[in-house]
Amino acid sequence: MNEVLQKLSAIGIVPVVVINDADKAVPLAKALVEGGIPCAEVTFRTAAAEEAIRRMAQEVPELIVGAGTVLTKDQADRAIAAGSQFLVSPGLDPEIVEYCNEKGYLITPGTANPSDLNHAVKLGLEVVKFFPAEAAGGLKMIKSMAAAYTSLKFMPTGGISAANLNSYLEYNKIICCGGSWMVPGKLIDEGKFDEIVALCKEAVATMLGLEMVHVGINTEDESTAMALAERFNKLFNFPIDNHNSAVFASKGIEVRKQMFLGKNGHIAIATNYMDRAIKYIETMGGEFDYETAVEKNGKITSIYLKEEFGGFAVHLVQK
Secondary structure, X not given: OOHHHHHHHHHOEEEEEOOOOHXXXXXXXXXXXXXXXXXXXXXXXXXXXXXXXXXXXXXXXXXXXXXXXXXXXXXXXXXXXXXXXXXXXXXXXXXXXXXXXXXXXXXXXXXXXXXXXXXXXXXXXXXXEEOOOOOOOHHHHHHHHHOOOOOOEEEEEOOOOXXXXXXXXXXXXXXXXXXXXXXXXXXXXXXXXXXXXXHHHHHHHHHHOOEEEEEEEOOOOHXXXXXXXXXXXXXXXXXXXXXXXXXEEOOOEEEEOOOOOOOOEXXXXXXXXXXXXXXXXXXXXXXXXXXXEXXXXXXXXXXXXXXXXXXXXXXXXXX
16 A cells, blocks of 8 residues: 555544635644644645645645645646645546556545446556545445455545544544544634644544553562452452463453563553554654564554553553
8 A cells, every 4th residue: 555545544534624724724734743633635625725735744744734625637736746645536537547647646536436436446546535425325335335346445534523433444444534523614714723633632532442451560479469369359359360471350450470561560551443543652752662562463462662651561452
């Protein structure tokens, strides 16, 4: 898959932005990065779009900026010249797609039915937009079509919200979802970027579903570990579950039979999507120790952060 598409997949959400004033572009871009969604599809519906893309690309390079509602070759050229890293169109125009392919532009055209997907395959596309997602049949329609067009992946947009985001992202043929609920035009126009940061953080929290699942306590040996687990059992009636390397006192307390990572122990935090959680935490300034990564079927299922929190190591685990 194209590198930019891989990055968008790791982010999971692509804000679809309508911007009327190019002076709002940089503050908006910074708000998206701060909110943990470092990408944007700026629609070419307004006169300010081209300049907004240019300013975002130049002044906030950590943002992956693309152009949406690209309908003509001229718009494609202008968007790329302004700094757009990807192009999105509402429908599939073979002439525009072929033009972009010849120029080396990454384009994700809109599709809504099997005929569109057939054209997409012939044009050599990897990923297509599915638009308008909810109105065109939603996830059920995508699954039905993907069964026949196995080489394609999807970026649904249109009617996606916090309420249905994860139902889409759970399907492995969907790389990310486009939406505008975290970037409402009114807040952009009024310059309320702190509220946009909050909406972005809320969207990421909904997507990742980060939650603590257990605390690990380090002990020196098996007898000490068992004694501690039995104490939890006696006082709190937590059931004991003895394993090779640890004794669990309920599912939430893991007593290690030897000293392990972390001065005192570790905290396990689970997520819906490991790759996206890693990307988000790194965007927020966290650093992972990739030597601690545990993989299954080529995907990371557990990994520790480099830093300790109050004497506890922290590791991320896949739900």
